[in-house]
Amino acid sequence: MDIKLNTPLTKESIKNLKPGDNVYLTGTIYAARDAAHKKMMELLDKNEELPFDIKGAVIYYVGPSPTKEGEVIGSAGPTTSLRMDAYTPRLLDLGLLGMIGKGRRNDEVKAKIREHGAVYFAAIGGAGALIKKTILSQETVAYEELGPEAIRKLVVKDFPVTVIIDAKGDDLYEIGREEYLNWKHAEDK
């Protein structure tokens, strides 16, 4: 099932998504990974404002390769999400609704996704060149000194992602495999 979604997300726009849905995202997403998440926690600890509006936001776990002359951004595939698990529950509490990365999330993150009706998407790991083409512009919004780990505002058009964890907390990494194996065993009979 191919679905087009705009950002910022709303609980309404994502509540019917299911694991395995192919979604094409258009709008602004925020690139942030390990170091930036750690810095954001430090801001929150000091009761300071985050560098962008978190309500309905989508964070993309990415550290792009350097930008070639005349291009918008370098290769920009996802990095492994579990490294951001420690920081994510707090951001979900503050209104973060979407995350794009790859790989499993822990139980606490899943529970928070369910609690807030958020969604976790996977971008294809290693498809840095393909994903790059859907990014129309980038702008550093915080922590320039972190280089590839800075927080960047990315404007994207039809960025292809797959729903992994939906608002109900169902997980494609579990369901997808199970469905495939059930089908295979039935086929093999």
Added chain:
Amino acid sequence: MRNIDSKEVTLAVKALVMDANYFLPEDVLSALKENKKKEKWLLATNTLGMIIENAQIAERDMVPMCQDTGMVVVFVEIGQEVHVENGLLEDAINQGIREGYEEGYLRKSVVSDPLNRKNTGDNTPGVIHYTLVAGDQLKIMVAPKGFGSENMSRLKMLKPSEGLQGVKDFILETVELAGPNACPPMVVGVGIGGTFDKCTLLAKQALMRKLDQYNENPFYRDLEIEMLDKINSLGIGPQGFGGQTTALKVSIEYFPTHIAGLPIAVNINCHATRHKEVVL
């Protein structure tokens, strides 16, 4: 005695690191296409399609296929008749990495200290393995290694009594634990035997092998085929979304070992299995 100027080494390594990041090896691309044809699960087929399309875009536009342009592993085979002049071979290789990563718009992903983590700014040092061989040639293979897959690799000192079943179980368990995190479809390199350090080196060398080649020893060849089949029955599939194509290949290298030991190392690589070589 044959003289090779270290500047020649630098130029060669610079070209190799860029090529390795832009151009997926032919055998890997073929394996992806073949597996896509065999895949009957729709989401898996589409996912493989996007991975193949990505490789084609990277080649055409000369951009990295993956933004994790990796820490560079280098295998050097030095003929005993070779004399490297005008600088240390190691420095020349690192200079090649430095220049290639800068001019090729490749990401600088190396920190100088594993605990006090400051980026070195130039993706050096590489991890270099030297072998002395007969002759007067210098063969250099570079293999940028991304850490999504590297982080899912494992080593175990099995008891000899655990034997072949212990080996099979460990390989399967490692793939299972890696799952979606290693960006399947994976290429699995296995090292069996040697010492603690040797078996991990064997596993990485196994990853350098072309995907259409098997271990010359029929016992290990059969094991490679059997393990690939078992892995592709797990159902993890491309990107862990479900499907048949969890791995493209299992390659095994082995070495004599101690009477009291059975070391095994499994080095996971993702579908962006990158390596390029040159002979000087």
